[in-house]
Amino acid sequence: MEPDMACSMIQRLAEDGYTVGTLHSDNDATTQSRLPRSIIKKDDKTHLKKNLSKRLCGLSKNYKQLKSAKVIPYIVRCFMYAISRHQNCKQSMKAELATIVPHIFGHHEQCSPTWCTYIKDPTKFRFKHLPNGKALSGDKLKEELDKLAQSYIERADRLLNLGSTQSNESFNNSVASFAPKNRFYGGTKSLKARVSSAVMQKNEGYGWLSKVNKKSLLSPGHLTILHGIRKDRRRKQIRKTQSTTNFKRKRLTIKSKKLKDNQRETVKEGDTYGGEIEVQEHIDTETIPSKMKFEGEESVVVFDLETTGLSRKSDITQLAAFDGTTVFNEYVSPREVISPKVSELTGLTFDFSCDQMYHHGKPVESRDIQIVLLKFIDFISKKKKPNLFGHNIAAFDIPILMNKLRQHSLLSEFLLHIYGCIDTIKLARRKFKTKDIGNHKQKTLVTKLLGIEYDAHNACADVTSLFQLLEHFEYSEKDVFPFNAALLTDSYIPLIRASHITKLTARRLAHSGLCLKHLQLAFNRDSENGLKSILLEHGFNAKTVTSFTKYLTCTEE
Structure with missing residues (x-):
């Protein structure tokens, strides 16, 4: 449907005397293959970033290092920084895209001092957003990320002069408020009026209805005018707030927290959703207890x-x-x-x-x-x-x-x-x-x-x-402590005997509702990051995480 609509709109513009030279859109449809070769296709910045995140999330299913909450956003930022920085030069964009994967794997020979601080002081350099401040490792993972980077290098010409379809998406939301998708208005006479209302709201603001009434020699309506003024003032205030640095930083903080919470829930719940997951032989569905919280229903x-x-x-x-x-x-x-x-x-x-x-x-x-x-x-x-x-x-x-x-x-x-x-x-x-x-x-x-x-x-x-x-x-x-806290404490006896943890730590873990099996599950699901997310939620420090990581790593070997 999307390619047909795009072709129809371009044809209509041509009939009206307008020539389309460049088209900015995502890569989710076959629009480009149906358009005349004279029209140049450029990628959309928002969809480019979204598709890159999806590809990295797909790789994270096989590579645990990518599952940490900050890793994928960091790699996406590296790619988008290189692309945004060289919007007018294809060769420089290619060169910088080629340095990203070596950089995150600890090879900084080709890194630029404008964005990599390794050159300034190699002894103190640590990755801020990679696990434990260390570079990623693994030949197979590096090979996959090299392929990913190469795919963007090969189509660098499409990444020049990127456009944005955010205004289109915003307008689509406005149309959807007047003509919801879950109701069929395509066969009704009201569709044109509904879409026209969305256009008026986009161009004239929320006071459009009063203006239409006035042009139609109808009463503008005192309350309608006041409502439009309030809504326009509110929209202007929101736009002003969203453009500030503090708002953008707060948005990134909230997004980071949401990613961490999602990662923690994934570790705690195990397998919940996936392609044909029900017919797989081994499904990990055991739940790790969450931190106790009183909600007033107890x-x-x-x-x-x-x-x-x-x-x-x-x-x-x-x-x-x-x-x-x-x-x-x-x-x-x-x-x-x-x-x-x-x-x-x-x-x-x-x-x-x-x-x-x-x-x-x-x-x-x-x-x-x-x-x-x-x-x-x-x-x-x-x-x-x-x-x-x-x-x-x-x-x-x-x-x-x-x-x-x-x-x-x-x-x-x-x-x-x-x-x-x-x-x-x-x-x-x-x-x-x-x-x-x-x-x-x-x-x-x-x-x-x-x-x-x-x-x-x-x-x-x-x-x-x-x-x-x-x-x-x-x-x-x-x-609050679990009824079976004594049994949970006994599960840590091997670690106490091996001096990995103290009896006090074992009792604290048991009173949190965690037994050794729960921590093994977290480690199996997301290695040290999974263990860290569970233990930090229950108030344990990094030293306890390190102790369990060493013990569980030795146990696996």
Whole structure:
């Protein structure tokens, strides 16, 4: 359709007495092959830049070095600088285009001191936009980029005196606002009026309608005039702002940030879209966790356990939770004897001869642990993004609950419904000093802050009182950690033993929701750049990136 329209317009111009000598357009259609040989074809600057970026993005699928957010824009800038700088001399343009690939591969013999600072001080020279400040490497990549550069060198005559079709695109957008493409106006009588309206808006501004009304001896309309004045003033202000250096710099910054964000999301999501991707043998679809962010939709669930002893391998005797409205409280039939000390604290005893549990001497109904866990999962699953709160849960309650979930093959199901966990003892230690409050036990905090007494070491009473206590604490995303943080930490044991990272770093990584497998995925998807994008998002420094890069590189070899 595009070539036919171009031919038709040129023919109509010729009939009206106008001769077209040069045509500026993109290379996406066969227009040139259908035009008379007397018409010279010149490339469009905007489409030239866009097509160059597309070709480099195509190469990035096979060459990881091009996947870094700044690499492709840097190469595009090098090409466009050489082309823009020599618009009147074909030979000088060819010569400078031929120096670009050697330059980005670290060969600066032919570089010009006007745009390459290597000549000034070779010892301090670093590439600002290439990974780690170093030149690209690889014979195959260099060969591909040489072919790319050669294709532009061969058609340097078309790159002289480049034009721009931005004004055409702008006008097309104006026409599309009056005659949208998703509706068929081609067969209606209103099409001519709609296109004419776009032409008037382009030439006369937004006050065109008032002028038409006036010429037609109609009332211009006071509100219509004011609306046109406001719109024209706004358009003039936008154009003035867009021409400033600060606006252009801000636009480049936003574009750079968007590229980085897209790169990070690509690393985190793996394979999501591609030609015939569904029929490929190996599809990498595992998602790497993002940084935890509170969006106001999270629900609070306070939970607590009572157990047969103080060991992490103890049996659960009571499991309770509270979300502010509904109380979940279940007694559990233990498989081991409740220690006398714990029984004295909780008031729970269990008679194995008659399978009966007692609370302060009164019989209570108890169930098998598997049934209680399933009921607890059902309770949690009804909440939206539930965060589990508890006092000293990281050291005691979570390890015990996790052991029981793993024993009954319910851990993976449980993790599907949990958004994160927050230990309130850490919140209390951060806000209240020991000298001011005595200690950070829950009973002490409830007495001091709420001024009430309650049945401590009763899971049901513990969760309802702790829920009230949350009003006195401050917490954020930084306080959230995964329920399976201990398992994630264990994945880093090989690195800790090899002294690549410390135990503290391993715990920080685990609390971010990252295990070693996640970092291996990031490295496999985009080598060091992928690893860097994930770790920097979670607040880790370049030293940690280097440590993991060395370890994963050795592992691959």
